[in-house]
Amino acid sequence: VKIVVCIKQVPDSEAKVIAKDGQVSWGESPLVINPFDEYAVEGALQQKEALGAEVTALCIGPESAKDALKHALAMGADSAILVSDPGLAQLDTQGAARILAAAIQKIGGVDMVIFGRQTLDSGSGLTTAQTARVLGWPMLALAGSIKVDGNKVMVERVIEEGKQTISANQPVVLSVVQSIGEPRYPSFMGIRKASKAEIPVWTMADVGCSAPAATVSRTELMNPPSRDIPCEIVSGSSPEETADLLAEKILAEKIL
């Protein structure tokens, strides 16, 4: 079984991200593997253990995104590929999906593609469905667990209304949610292996696809309106009075 896990590199979630001269700035904060994608790597590694699958991490990004791929390697992925090209500066989700699909076809013989449920940067959460559509493969999205039985893949889909059991035959495209299990920490051996790994870089020419024109583009980047409301600490002479005062204040907001 051959699994491709698609990852992205994003600013650390602790980063103070601001708009500066029309650009996104995260200061000195590090770029890391998208936290949701760590779950995708974890899901892939679980299948590696269960089925003896071979796991390849795939990422679109600049040269520096190799660090995110190395994290996946250190966790236990067998190989990694970076798709990098100067033509990819303006990429929307549709374009990303077309390139990922082309790279997956080039890898060849892939049985499962696994995504995290969204990224922390743009956060659209569209790429799983769009990649599946470009490939023409069935999608099993929001998987909290994955079971493979021969050619059939069955997942527990975690949605707001409950849990569905859905299935499809390989090749399939999946996304995973947190219930797949906490991502494992890279092992010492894994980190050593990853640090030595040579990660191939594929250009658009290599994947046989021209840079898709972006249909969705940004016209303005803004810092959110600041909410400068000082906190009013409510305190009465007794907890009962405090509760009463707080309830009054909330009711006076006329939001209930």
Place this chain on the structure above:
Amino acid sequence: MKTWVYIDHFKGEIVPASWEAVGVGKTFGPVTALVFGSNAEALAQAAFEYGADEVLLADDPALADFRAEAYASTLTALATDANPDLILLPTTFRAKEMAAMSAIDLNSGVIVDATALAADGDKLVVTRPIYEGKLQEKVVCASKPQFITLRGRAFPRPAREAGRSGTLTKVAAKADAKTTVEGYAAGESGVSLGDAGVIVSGGRGVSNNPSLGLDEKETAKKGFELVGALAGVLGGAVGASRAAVDAGYVPYSHQVGQTGKVVSPDLYIAAGISGAIQHIVGIRTAKVVVAINKDAEAPIFQVARYGVVGDLFTFLPLLTEAFKKKLGK
């Protein structure tokens, strides 16, 4: 502007944000609502009552379960025939999946999680949060149809007008899904976080009450009962911080914040939540935040409108009682 609105539902239960989308669509002219499902005529009638002028109804046993592939193909076929300028959808996983796929078919773009829209001719300039709400961007879609999903509770919900009717057009389903829905287990009933006007959330602090003499999980269970009681009186939903979910106090479906749900209630009460940045980003658009915490230095107070420094085990029952009295419950 030729405007379509997708009415999202799960087993016939319509996601209320669909009506918000109808309301937004009406500001651009007549609205055609899309209702897909099996035995879904009642949903079409509801769409008229919330303001749709026309409903395209794909009623087919093959659409009984939502499967993104089949729903997307049905939408693609309709849009190919009729060339709408704009397709509005509520931001739900289902609607996003189907818009994502149909946009690939139609070679167009999807803009997710709109919080404001401005028309510029027949193009829309969409404001949306990115980087978990740390930033906002304005984006446009250069192609048609423009697929735009609207964040729940970001736009007003139109009133229902009983008996209102419109033109019902039955359309064909394209049932080409290669996935099978084999089973379903309902989640907990109750108000969903995305639609909730009031959310009361618990964090790590709900397990901190040595005086009960219980272990951590049992204490947390008691604590969440108090959180639930207050939510109940206010007609709200129960939320939780990641710490509380990771510790196993409540299921993941309650998680608010970066890796959980981004919520926009009118009132958000955080009990025993310290206020990690990952939690704060999930409640940025709440109208009024109330923090209850033992630790006066907890960062949650920096984003709260009102704060109470105290023990939630003492305070939550008192607050519940106070609301019961004042609301006449």
